[in-house]
Amino acid sequence: MKLYKKVRTTAAILALSVASGSTLASDQLLNSSYDIARELFASYNEHFAAHWKTTTGKDIEIRQSHGGSSRQAQAIIEGLRADVVTFNQVTDIDILHQRGNLVPVDWREQLPNASSPYYSTMAFLVRQGNPKGVSNWDDLARDDVSSVFPNPKTSGNGRYTYLAAYGYAQKAHDNDTVQVDDFVRTFLSRVAVFDTGGRGATTTFVERSIGDVLITFESEVNNIIAEYPDHGFEVVVPPVSFLAEFPVAVVQRHAERNGNLELAQAYLEELYSEDAQRLLAGFNYRVHNETVQTEFADRFPAVELLSVEQIAGSWENAMAEHFSNGGKLDQLQRR
Amino acid sequence: MTPHRLRVGDQPWVKWSLIGLALSLTTLLLVMPLVAIFVQAFQGGLQTYLDNLLDHYTLHAIGLTLFVAALTVPINLVFGVFLAWLVTRFEFTGRKLLITLIDIPFAVSPVVAGLLYLLLYGSNGWIGRWLYDQDIQLMFAWPGILMVTVFVTCPFVARELIPLMQQQGKEEEEAGVTLGASGWQLFRRVTLPNIQWALLYGVVLTNARAVGEFGAVSVVSGNIRGETNTLPLHVELLYQDYNAVGAFTSASLLAGIAMITLIVKSLVEWRQARQRSRLSEEIL
Numbered sequence: 001m002k003l004y005k006k007v008r009t010t011a012a013i014l015a016l017s018v019a020s021g022s023t024l025a026s027d028q029l030l031n032s033s034y035d036i037a038r039e040l041f042a043s044y045n046e047h048f049a050a051h052w053k054t055t056t057g058k059d060i061e062i063r064q065s066h067g068g069s070s071r072q073a074q075a076i077i078e079g080l081r082a083d084v085v086t087f088n089q090v091t092d093i094d095i096l097h098q099r100g101n102l103v104p105v106d107w108r109e110q111l112p113n114a115s116s117p118y119y120s121t122m123a124f125l126v127r128q129g130n131p132k133g134v135s136n137w138d139d140l141a142r143d144d145v146s147s148v149f150p151n152p153k154t155s156g157n158g159r160y161t162y163l164a165a166y167g168y169a170q171k172a173h174d175n176d177t178v179q180v181d182d183f184v185r186t187f188l189s190r191v192a193v194f195d196t197g198g199r200g201a202t203t204t205f206v207e208r209s210i211g212d213v214l215i216t217f218e219s220e221v222n223n224i225i226a227e228y229p230d231h232g233f234e235v236v237v238p239p240v241s242f243l244a245e246f247p248v249a250v251v252q253r254h255a256e257r258n259g260n261l262e263l264a265q266a267y268l269e270e271l272y273s274e275d276a277q278r279l280l281a282g283f284n285y286r287v288h289n290e291t292v293q294t295e296f297a298d299r300f301p302a303v304e305l306l307s308v309e310q311i312a313g314s315w316e317n318a319m320a321e322h323f324s325n326g327g328k329l330d331q332l333q334r335r
Numbered sequence: 336m337t338p339h340r341l342r343v344g345d346q347p348w349v350k351w352s353l354i355g356l357a358l359s360l361t362t363l364l365l366v367m368p369l370v371a372i373f374v375q376a377f378q379g380g381l382q383t384y385l386d387n388l389l390d391h392y393t394l395h396a397i398g399l400t401l402f403v404a405a406l407t408v409p410i411n412l413v414f415g416v417f418l419a420w421l422v423t424r425f426e427f428t429g430r431k432l433l434i435t436l437i438d439i440p441f442a443v444s445p446v447v448a449g450l451l452y453l454l455l456y457g458s459n460g461w462i463g464r465w466l467y468d469q470d471i472q473l474m475f476a477w478p479g480i481l482m483v484t485v486f487v488t489c490p491f492v493a494r495e496l497i498p499l500m501q502q503q504g505k506e507e508e509e510a511g512v513t514l515g516a517s518g519w520q521l522f523r524r525v526t527l528p529n530i531q532w533a534l535l536y537g538v539v540l541t542n543a544r545a546v547g548e549f550g551a552v553s554v555v556s557g558n559i560r561g562e563t564n565t566l567p568l569h570v571e572l573l574y575q576d577y578n579a580v581g582a583f584t585s586a587s588l589l590a591g592i593a594m595i596t597l598i599v600k601s602l603v604e605w606r607q608a609r610q611r612s613r614l615s616e617e618i619l
Binding site: 030035038039063064066067075077078100224 | 453472475560562574
């Protein structure tokens with residue numbers, strides 16, 4: 001029975017440590033974010049904590065939750081008491097308003113640049129030396145080029161890629177629906193594998209060596225190159241691509257309840273400060289601050305960015321018209 | 336004259352190729368991935384391994400995982416013994432139904448189990464709405480993780496005990512009662528010694544599953560780093576984060592726990608077999 005006692009004491013110690021970890025400190029904030037933003041926010045939180053200390057003299061602890069952003073939104077609706085959300089999809093914040101009125105309907109007007117402090121675009125990752133000479137979206141419709149990107153049905157990343165190709169085709173074919181559809185149909189038929197998420201697509205491309213081009217966020221392409229330095233991958237940013245916004249919002253109902261409204265607001269506003277924008281650019285996200293833009297000019301090639309409004313009218317339209325069951329995506333994929 | 340018939344496996348080449356096939360499949364499907372975990376984890380050398388291991392969030396994930404297991408095991412131990420005792424020592428209507436119901440956690444997918452708890456206790460759920468008004472947070476905090484872990488592991492102990500207790504019958508306990516043993520004495524002196532190895536076996540399985548549970552926990556965890564992130568969730572998080580070495584470091588811990596479990600399990604099985612053979616000798 002000696003073992004019993006030991007187990008009991010260990011459990012007690014652990015219980016204490018876990019319980020004390022979750023007791024509320026004076027200033028605490030929970031940020032619910034998308035899954036590949038951990039390092040970004042680890043770094044930003046440090047910046048913000050210092051900023052908060054100098055402006056208010058208070059210490060602050062920022063907790064992070066990371067996951068696929070649709071799932072994160074779902075958790076918040078089910079009761080995860082996040083004060084702020086920093087997502088990679090506008091629709092996932094919209095749903096917070098639609099189900100449970102957790103954010104106000106005009107959340108996009110609460111902060112500058114449609115509440116999107118930074119943005120990115122879809123870029124190509126090609127194998128060493130770019131052997132297939134890929135430079136633009138029309139190359140991806142060539143029959144000797146195969147591409148890899150996540151399934152637009154299950155992944156925001158995939159939806160952006162689909163819309164980017166669609167927007168490119170609209171421009172190239174002067175909005176001629178038949179030609180646009182033809183192009184996108186060919187483009188989709190050249191996809192080697194549709195993985196469910198960005199990470200899966202990366203594994204397919206890098207570790208299983210499938211496909212000539214991996215399409216993903218520009219910000220992520222650089223992370224992949226850094227993670228696999230021996231492969232000699234290269235980035236190609238096409239001249240036309242999609243404006244991928246990274247929207248943020250205060251989860252008003254939760255922040256109010258947690259007594260964090262002011263802090264939450266300040267946390268998001270600080271993202272627009274020059275120092276924070278520089279930090280964001282350091283993680284390969286494009287930012288709006290002009291000084292920082294000039295500093296990082298060589299890292300971000302000029303690209304014409306098409307917004308979802310230009311391509312499909314609005315996110316709501318895009319979802320209904322393109323991604324719903326039997327929508328355009330399904331029609332174009334039918335072989 | 337009857338022709339000499341060969342049974343399958345009588346010819347040496349059949350036997351050896353079958354053994355070879357089984358061995359290579361085992362190596363390919365089980366041993367190689369296990370080795371790969373450790374190879375990947377130590378890819379950056381011992382120092383990197385230790386750095387990843389001693390990372391604040393990894394340590395917290397280890398602590399939380401052990402904490403949940405340390406609560407789950409005693410809860411299900413008591414529950415399992417109670418249930419097994421109930422269905423093997425008493426006759427009542429619904430007994431068969433109860434035995435079937437014990438298996439529900441095995442029958443439903445863990446993700447579904449997590450969602451069920453979320454539907455009940457999430458802030459839009461029946462009980463959850465009331466909890467929200469009382470400012471009690473169960474889901475997306477450690478109590479929620481504990482609840483689903485208890486749910487998915489609750490059949491293990493009972494499942495191990497029921498067949499054994501059925502086989503042993505209640506004669507010994509009845510004898511104890513006639514000799515004037517109290518309820519507690521009966522349990523300590525008669526029931527427990529008879530079931531101890533099966534019980535331990537159930538505990539080992541419960542513990543292994545509690546430590547490794549991913550699906551149900553991932554639904555109710557909320558993935559808050561340093562707070563509700565268990566070790567299996569931590570592995571996924573690190574992997575999504577392009578930190579493969581870190582992910583495999585945490586995975587190597589889980590693999591280590593799994594191997595310890597296997598060793599303990601084999602020991603217990605050996606003791607159980609001994610007990611069983613003793614039991615049958617006594618009957619003979």
